[in-house]
Amino acid sequence: MRLPRRQHSVLPGFGLTLGFAVVYLSLVALIPMCALFLRARGLGWMGFWSTVTEPRVLAACRLSFGAAFIGATLNAVFGFIVAWTLVRYRFFGRRFIDALIDLPFALPTAVSGIALTTIYAPNGWIGRALEPLGIKAVFTPRGVVIALTFIGLPFVVRTLQPALEDLEADVEEAAASLGASRPQTFRRVIFPAIVPALLTGFALAFARALGEYGSVVFISGNLPGKTEIAPLLIVTQLEQYDYAGATAIAVLLLVISFAMLLLINLLQRWSGRRHLRGM
Amino acid sequence: MSLRPATAEPRWVRTLLLTITMLFLAAFLVTPLVAVFTEALRKGVAAYFAGFDDPAVRSAIKLTLLTAGIAVPVNVVFGLAAAWSVAKFEFPGKSLLTTLIDLPLAVSPVVSGLIYVLVFGLNGWLGPWLKAHDLQVIFAVPGIVLATVFVTLPFVARELIPLMQEQGTEDEESALTLGASGWQTFWRVTLPNIRWGLLYGVILCNARAMGEFGAVSVVSGHIRGKTNTVPLQVEILYNEYNFVAAFAVASLLAMLALVTLAAKSFIEWRMTSAPASPAVPGDPT
16 A cells, blocks of 8 residues: 555644654664674674684574573473463463463563572472482573573463464364364364464564573573573673673674564564564 | 363363463462562561661662653653654654664663663763763663663553554544644543553553663673662672572562552453543543
């Protein structure tokens, strides 16, 4: 659809509000972000490349990507089950649990970090049960996965809920009356309809997990090359006044964030839903 | 035995799914929340309150209130302006603008802090100029406020834009036709229409402003009693093995989170039970 060149609206304040919004956004967000890219340009391709291929940086990126991927996958599986139960079943405490799903958004990441560390430590509530099984969670890459699963959960559940609510009952009824078993209906009718939402939730959880800092630094132990995530490495290099190193990793993370944002936008267009509740 | 509808799962499947849901949420959501309070009260109520009897903690609380007190109103004004222009008018580049507004949500908190260090830090763009004028942004309060403003920028706008788009321009047009001025229209027609959405955005914005850790940590410099916010103070106490005090201070933030969730659920319930009530000036509801 082509819009008219200039829409005459009787409402006032267009210039003022748009002008303010654009100037504010530029000053607060866009210009400082340009500073990062300009600083990175000063490194040159060779400088950038040699920084991001250092073994310590590679190890941090590998851990960040790997743990974010596992965390988002766990969330896709369990978040799906949680969303399904919340939408389809009626049980005591459902509303309370539904409100609680947003806890990882609402709880400051530092608080989540120290709480998760306490619980999954060898003498913690859950860590105590894992220890006899020989599973060490805190100060290992598993700890990173636990923290990233925690913070990613609401993204998957909150994207899936509206998609599940929108499913028309008559489609499932039609499938059943045509002789499909419940597993067949699920596989052939329900699942294909919610795949876009599931992928969107996965991508959102993954993107968030990639940059996460606060909830991870307490539980991971921060051993260079072993349990050090990429955002933490940026902080470490800043503390050592290695601005070039910090900038190079930050640009890498930022470019990936932009790519994820683009992907999420495409996925949301596919699933026909732009606005997400909660986030 | 009653017959099960063909579009429902067998009872054992339902029980299984419910059990998995409960166990998963217990392990990942409920226990961390409960742990904050039990750890804080581990050595009794007196020790809990002793955790707050510390000038560093009190100055951290003050700084957090100050930061949120600046960041939230500023982003409310931005959110209102952005939503007014995007929702009520057509212009080229509109979808680019809405995408850019969401940008801070996609950026790692650490990178959000870093960009300000690169602009205002000692060897940043404005570093030499700031030093010459004896101004400090990084490792000082202005940097903390700026980083918080950045990470909380989208929250109000992204609630208001879809809401105001849905509401259209008819109410405002009638008000203007009836002789109201632009400001009158905004205060008496638009604002009552969007009040719940606005409050929703404010609550999320505030929760993030008070709880932000990564971005603030990068620009703060961790000067005790000066540039520590509440989350940073929690980190310091925890790293000093002062666990009771760390969790006592953390329990404040956990309570804030619970209040945020309760308010959020209440507003969601309000917005769905009374959808787009017509704006009546002085409407008591």
